[in-house]
Amino acid sequence: xxxxxxxxxxxxxxxxxxxxxxxxxxxxxxxxxxxxxxxxxxxxxxxxxxxxxxxxxxxxxxxxxxxxxxxxxxxxxxxxxxxxxxxxxxxxxxxxxxxxxxxxxxxxxxxxxxxxxxxxxxxxxxxxxxxxxxxxxxxxxxxxxxxxxxxxxxxxxxxxxxxxxxxxxxxxxxxxxxxxxxxxxxxxxxxxxxxxxxxxxxxxxxxxxxxxxxxxxxxxxxxxxxxxxxxxxxxxxxxxxxxxxxxxxxxxxxxxxxxx
Numbered sequence: 001x002x003x004x005x006x007x008x009x010x011x012x013x014x015x016x017x018x019x020x021x022x023x024x025x026x027x028x029x030x031x032x033x034x035x036x037x038x039x040x041x042x043x044x045x046x047x048x049x050x051x052x053x054x055x056x057x058x059x060x061x062x063x064x065x066x067x068x069x070x071x072x073x074x075x076x077x078x079x080x081x082x083x084x085x086x087x088x089x090x091x092x093x094x095x096x097x098x099x100x101x102x103x104x105x106x107x108x109x110x111x112x113x114x115x116x117x118x119x120x121x122x123x124x125x126x127x128x129x130x131x132x133x134x135x136x137x138x139x140x141x142x143x144x145x146x147x148x149x150x151x152x153x154x155x156x157x158x159x160x161x162x163x164x165x166x167x168x169x170x171x172x173x174x175x176x177x178x179x180x181x182x183x184x185x186x187x188x189x190x191x192x193x194x195x196x197x198x199x200x201x202x203x204x205x206x207x208x209x210x211x212x213x214x215x216x217x218x219x220x221x222x223x224x225x226x227x228x229x230x231x232x233x234x235x236x237x238x239x240x241x242x243x244x245x246x247x248x249x250x251x252x253x254x255x256x257x258x259x260x
Contacts, residue, residue: 013062020080021048022049030134048150056154060160090180092133094183094184096123096130098188101184102125129240136241157256164259172251172254176251179247179250187243190229191230195225202217
């Protein structure tokens with residue numbers, strides 16, 4: 001029979017660790033997908049909390065007097081976990097942004113489908129890139145990095161020591177928006193360049209042969225050339241995966257620095 005006892009102060013500290021971890025797991029990429037059952041997320045959060053709790057070197061006693069004081073600490077830890085997970089999850093939206101631009105250029109913007117992981121209307125190219133990049137991130141070990149980085153946050157941001165500086169957080173959002181546009185256009189640049197060249201050729205053909213209906217011909221050519229370009233550039237997806245992985249790491253560091 002297992003007989004394990006824990007005092008109240010240690011239990012309170014463990015619950016705060018569990019709060020930050022569970023909030024991070026609920027919104028983090030790979031772990032926070034809607035296809036994962038909530039029971040699995042809760043069980044995994046508890047298991048990770050048990051492991052990380054034993055690695056925290058300095059368990060400073062909590063400074064509160066009433067239940068409302070402890071509730072305020074819980075809210076602070078929950079917000080800390082949400083912001084760190086949100087910082088990591090923001091970078092994954094870059095792929096969907098690039099997919100919308102690709103579909104708009106190739107004439108497939110009207111052909112949307114429901115992404116089962118988000119229950120939202122997404123473009124075909126965006127969903128394709130999203131699943132391929134997710135597999136690449138798993139293969140490269142991003143899921144291990146997220147848990148390792150989360151454990152390091154308890155050293156950089158001890159329990160009840162998070163500082164929510166609105167100026168630093170706003171600067172972090174602006175930094176992400178800059179990378180969001182730049183990386184999105186870098187991902188869709190091959191298709192965008194080919195479509196620009198095709199439009200120039202169609203414009204010249206319109207002047208040379210005005211009797212031809214270039215509108216109907218151009219729509220079919222755009223779809224054919226766009227799909228061919230996606231097929232040819234599929235070897236660049238590992239590079240895209242490295243870009244997204246680097247952006248996830250960068251944004252987590254930026255948001256953690258904004259709360260220290």
